[in-house]
Amino acid sequence: MGKFNSVFDIIGPIMIGPSSSHTAGAVKIGNAARHLYGRSPSRASIHLYGSFAKTYKGHGTDVALVAGILGFGTDDNRIPEAFSYANQQGLAFDFIEENTAVEHPNTVRIKLGEGEDELELVGVSVGGGKIEIIELNGFQLHLSGSYPAILIMHNDRFGAIASVTEILAKHEINIGRMEVNRKDIGKEALMTIELDQNIEPEIEQELRSAKHIIRLAKVVN
Structure with missing residues (x-):
């Protein structure tokens, strides 16, 4: 794991997108994965569950997650063009819609890198732009980011x-x-x-x- 700053900054009154759960929360989960990985990834596999899987395109969850993985903040005006920036920076990504039942409807599993260099994180967007990381490389945890x-x-x-x-x-x-x-x-x-x-x-x-x-x-x- 690398050193990182402000992974879970609580969102203020400004955000990009129609829904704090589907956009601001998604950006923050992607950002958490990016910083825990410790560097710019070349590949991201994004597995969506529950509500995320059903509505991610219409609510902008897909671009928000990629924006977070790129290191964009929740109020970054580049979020709507995150796919283009990903292509420019050499980030290959794909989205997989999962049917597995999950405890929280806004759940995503992000895999960055490949093989032994892979980081796998599961995050949930709990509403109001707040998130919780519940799994990291197979370890169960409860990290809200409300405290250092x-x-x-x-x-x-x-x-x-x-x-x-x-x-x-x-x-x-x-x-x-x-x-x-x-x-x-x-x-x-x-x-x-x-x-x-x-x-x-x-x-x-x-x-x-x-x-x-x-x-x-x-x-x-």
């Missing part, structure tokens, strides 16, 4: 969690919510930590160097 957060991929070993919390405590950074998920015992695991404040670059670097830590990405609020 850090996502830490680590080895599932004794002391990994303590090494992170001790650094945060040393710098007097309070944890608002913390979630740890793993696929199997002893394999890679994911810590999702919401904080009361953004962390400084030197603290971020200290966390990256902590015991058993593999990768770190942060959400700035």
Whole structure:
């Protein structure tokens, strides 16, 4: 995961498109995938579920998602021409309409890159321009973006969690919510930590160097 800024900025009164759920929320989900990927992707496979799958063309969800993957903000005037900008930047993309039942009607699964270089993210647009990321590379999580957060991929070993919390405590950074998920015992695991404040670059670097830590990405609020 790469370093990124303002992935989940709460939308203000200005937005492009007819629906905050289908456009602003979609832009933000695409933007989250782009920044978690850490660089400009060359390929995006976008799987749409529920209401997104039924109305994505008429509501502009398709161009909004691509705009987000390109790194556009929710009020960017280039959003309606996102497909053209994607072609110019060498981003190949396709949309797949899925019939699988999902808990939330505005759900999208975005796959960026291919093979071992692939990032897979599932996001939902919950209304009013707000989103939630509920899955990242097969790990279940609940990330709303309402608070600063850090996502830490680590080895599932004794002391990994303590090494992170001790650094945060040393710098007097309070944890608002913390979630740890793993696929199997002893394999890679994911810590999702919401904080009361953004962390400084030197603290971020200290966390990256902590015991058993593999990768770190942060959400700035």
